[in-house]
Amino acid sequence: MLFENVLIVDPVDGEFTGSVECENGLITNVKKRSCTWKYILMPGFADTHTHGLKGIDAMSALPADFERWADFALEDGVTYLFPTTVSSDFKMLEKVIKNFSKANCPSLAGLHLEGPFINKEKAGAQNPEYICGFNHNLPDLVKDYVKIITAAPEISGFRELVKFAKKYNIKISIGHSNATFSEMKLAFEMGIDRITHFPNALRGIHHRELGGTGAGLFFDFKVEMICDGIHTSPDFVKFVYKIKGAENIILVTDSIVATGLNNGKYNLGGLEVTVKDGMAKLKTGTLAGSVLRFLDGVRNFYKYTKCSLKELSKVSSYNALVNLGIKNAGRIKEGFLARFVLLNENLEIVDTVL
Amino acid sequence: MLFENVLIVDPVDGEFTGSVECENGLITNVKKRSCTWKYILMPGFADTHTHGLKGIDAMSALPADFERWADFALEDGVTYLFPTTVSSDFKMLEKVIKNFSKANCPSLAGLHLEGPFINKEKAGAQNPEYICGFNHNLPDLVKDYVKIITAAPEISGFRELVKFAKKYNIKISIGHSNATFSEMKLAFEMGIDRITHFPNALRGIHHRELGGTGAGLFFDFKVEMICDGIHTSPDFVKFVYKIKGAENIILVTDSIVATGLNNGKYNLGGLEVTVKDGMAKLKTGTLAGSVLRFLDGVRNFYKYTKCSLKELSKVSSYNALVNLGIKNAGRIKEGFLARFVLLNENLEIVDTVL
Structure with a gap:
C-alpha cells in the first residue's frame, strides 16, 4: 500500500x-x-477507555459484538480499542473476558477493567454493590487479556494488586479515588504513572490538601482526559495542557452503549442512565460515562488547546501505546x-x- | 561601606x-x-502586605509607630515596607494615610490598601460592614502614599478603579474575590497582573470552573504567598513554584499586630482575633492574617521548594519591587x-x- x-x-x-x-x-x-x-x-487512534458504542456494551457483548464494535470504532479512526468493564461481580467479569477472548479483530488490543478495586466515596457511576478491595480475587483469564486496571491506591490490598499487575504486565491507572496528595505521591513512587479520566472522580484541589487532582498536575502522571466539553470545561483542558504538556495527556472517550444512538434510557452496570443533550447521567445527576466519539474528542482537544498536529498524534495514540508498553505502534x-x-x-x- | x-x-x-x-x-x-x-x-527584603508587628497596627499607628515598625522590620531583613490597611470607612483610611505621611524612614515605601473594594462573599477577616464598590470615594492623599490596592474585579466600579489606579501609578492586586476564570481573564487582559495572598480568599479550582485560583495558575499573574505553612500547605507552595516559577511569586507576611507578641486576643479592623499555635483566627475559625515574620517566610519557601538563592532573592524582594515599578531597587x-x-x-x- x-x-x-x-x-x-x-x-x-x-x-x-x-x-x-x-x-x-x-x-x-x-x-x-x-x-x-x-x-x-x-x-x-487508541481509545483505552470505552464502555460501549452503538448499542454494544462491554458487559454484555458476545464475541461478534466486540468485532462489530471494533469495526464501528474504525469510523472514528480508532485502531487500538480497549473495551472497558465497570465494577461487577467476578463471575460476570470472567464472562466478559471469555467473550472478548473469542473475538477476532486486530484492533481489539486488550481489556480495561475500571474497578471494582476503587473507592465507594468516589464511585461516580460505578455500582457500589460490587466495589471491593483486592484479594487475588480476579479470574485467571485477566492475565492474558487485561491491559489496564483502574484502581484506587487507598483500597485494601493495593500493594498486592500492584505486584500482581507488574507480574502480568498490566497497567494500573488510578481512578475513582479519594486519595490525598501524600497517598498519590506514594503511589507515584511505587511506579504508578497513569490516572483514569482526570480529574473526574478524584479528590479536588485545596490549598491545604492538593488531593488527587493536585497530584495529577504535580507529578508526571499520564492522564486520561474525556474531551467532550462536559466532563471538564475547555478551559480546564487548556490548563492541563499548559501545565503538563501534550506528553502527559491520553485522550479517551469513556463512551457508553448509547454512543451513536438516540437519547433515552440505558443500562450501565445495572444502573439506569439517561442520555440527553450529549450527556449521560444517573438519576442523581452524576455523569455516567460519555456519548463522545473519539474523533470529536480529538477535534475538541485541537480546538481548545490550539496544539500542533504532532502533539495531537501524541494525545490521540502515541502516549497511550507507549505508556502500555505496546511495541512498534x-x-x-x-x-x-x-x-x-x-x-x-x-x-x-x-x-x-x- | x-x-x-x-x-x-x-x-x-x-x-x-x-x-x-x-x-x-x-x-x-x-x-x-x-x-x-x-x-x-x-x-x-520587601514586605508588600503586612498589617502590623509587635503591638503596632496600621489602622491605629501614629507617625512614630510607623517608624518603630520600620525599625522592627529591619530585624527580619525588610528594607521595603508596605503597611497594609483593612476595609474601613474612608475617614479612618484618611487618618491612617495622614499618619503614615508624617512618618520618616526610608524603608516605608508606601501603603497597601486591602479593601474596601472587595467581595463580601470572600471577606475572610475583613469587616463586611465597610466593604463597598468604587465610586471615586477614596481620600485625595491616596494618590501620594498608596502603592497597592487589593480589589475584586467583580465589584461595581472596578473599571473606574483601574483607570484611577493607572493614573496615579497604583498597582491593583486582585484579592478577596469570587471572580470566575472568565472574570479573571478579563482583568488580566485589562493589565491587572497581581494577586493578593494567593490562593486565600479566592474562588477555588473546579474542573468545570477554574475560578480565581485556576486563573492565578494559568495566567502570568504575580502572586503574593504567605509561606507560614498554615495559609497553604508546603505542598501547595511547591506546586505553585513548579507551575509558575520563582519569577511569579512574591513573599508577604500578612502579619497582624500580634506578630512577635504572646498568644491572646487582638483587634483586627474591629473584629476580635485570637492568636494561638502560630495561627490568628476569627471566632468563626477563619484565618485572620498571620503572625509570620518575613525571614521565616523566606526560610520556609527555601525549605519547601529547594529553590536557588537567586530565586530566593526574586521572591523575597526583586519581583515585588519590579512589579511595583520601583526603580533601582x-x-x-x-x-x-x-x-x-x-x-x-x-x-x-x-x-x-x-
Missing part, C-alpha cells in the same frame, strides 16, 4: 510531507519529500505497525487503515 | 563571590572574585539602592543595611 503526497504526522519526528509505503501490515518506507499535500496521515516510521487515519484539512476522516 | 568576601546573590546575575562597595546609599562597585565567603549578601548592581541583608549559611540575619 502506498500513500503519496500526504502530510505525515509523527509524534516524534513531527510534521512533514512525503509518502509512506507499507507491506504485510508494517511500514516499510517513509519518504520525506517537498510536495502539495491533500490529506493528513496520522497514526491510528503509534508512529509513522519504518518497522512500525501500518495503522493510520487519513484525514482532510478539517480533520474529517477520509479513511482508516488497519 | 565595603562588603568583602561575600556570596553575592543577585536576582538577575545569580550567585557569585566577591565584594560590594557603596556610597551615599547607592551601590558603586560590585567586584566578582574567587574567594571563601563567610556571609551571604542579598537584596533587602532589589538588585546588587552598580547604581542600585544599597539595601541589603547579610545572612549566614543558615539564613540567619547577621545585619540589615538600609
